[in-house]
Structures are given as structure tokens and as C-alpha cells.
Amino acid sequence: MDEDFSDQSLYRVLEERPGVVISRGRRSVEAALASDHVAKLLGIASGAPVMVLRCVSHDNRDRPVETFVAYHRSDRSRFEVDLGRASAGHVTSRVLVTRNHA
Numbered sequence: 716m717d718e719d720f721s722d723q724s725l726y727r728v729l730e731e732r733p734g735v736v737i738s739r740g741r742r743s744v745e746a747a748l749a750s751d752h753v754a755k756l757l758g759i760a761s762g763a764p765v766m767v768l769r770c771v772s773h774d775n776r777d778r779p780v781e782t783f784v785a786y787h788r789s790d791r792s793r794f795e796v797d798l799g800r801a802s803a804g805h806v807t808s809r810v811l812v813t814r815n816h817a
Contacts, residue, residue, distance in 0.1 A: 740772035753786050764789045
């Protein structure tokens with residue numbers, strides 16, 4: 716895939732392809748300690764607390780179409796989760812990641 720995602724959504728680009736419809740995904744957030752490699756990338760001490768965000772999204776044929784692991788400095792991040800009910804028995808959610816640059 717040779718796309719510039721600075722001004723467009725990965726999901727929109729994927730769904731423009733025939734047969735790809737993002738139908739579900741799972742994201743998790745967990746506390747961890749930064750490895751030497753992660754600490755260097757984030758500009759923090761090795762062993763400092765970080766938040767780890769993991770994601771897998773699937774299409775309507777249950778094929779994984781997106782996966783990632785992201786490490787966030789715990790002193791500069793806030794996670795917000797909005798929950799809503801789309802229909803009886805179905806809950807929707809939206810996760811917002813905010814990075815404070817203090």
C-alpha cells in the first residue's frame with residue numbers, strides 16, 4: 716500500500732478497496748515498564764511506566780486488516796472511552812488518546 720495517511724483515514728482507504736468493510740476491532744490498554752528500546756524512543760528512563768495500546772481490526776469476513784502496538788508515555792497521555800448503545804444488545808465505543816506536551 717503506497718498511501719499518504721497525513722490527511723486521510725486508513726479505514727477509508729481500505730474500504731475503498733472491493734470486499735473490504737471494517738466490521739469489528741478490539742483494543743486493549745495496559746500498564747507496563749519501558750524496555751531500553753522503548754525508553755530511548757520515548758525519551759524516558761528504562762523501566763519507567765508506559766501505557767501499551769494494542770489493536771486488531773477485522774473485516775466483514777473476519778480477516779485481520781489492521782494491527783498495531785503503540786507505547787505511550789504515562790506522564791503525557793490520557794485515554795478517554797465513550798460508550799453508546801447502537802441498538803438493543805449492541806454497545807459502541809470510541810477511544811480518544813490525548814497526548815499532553817507539557
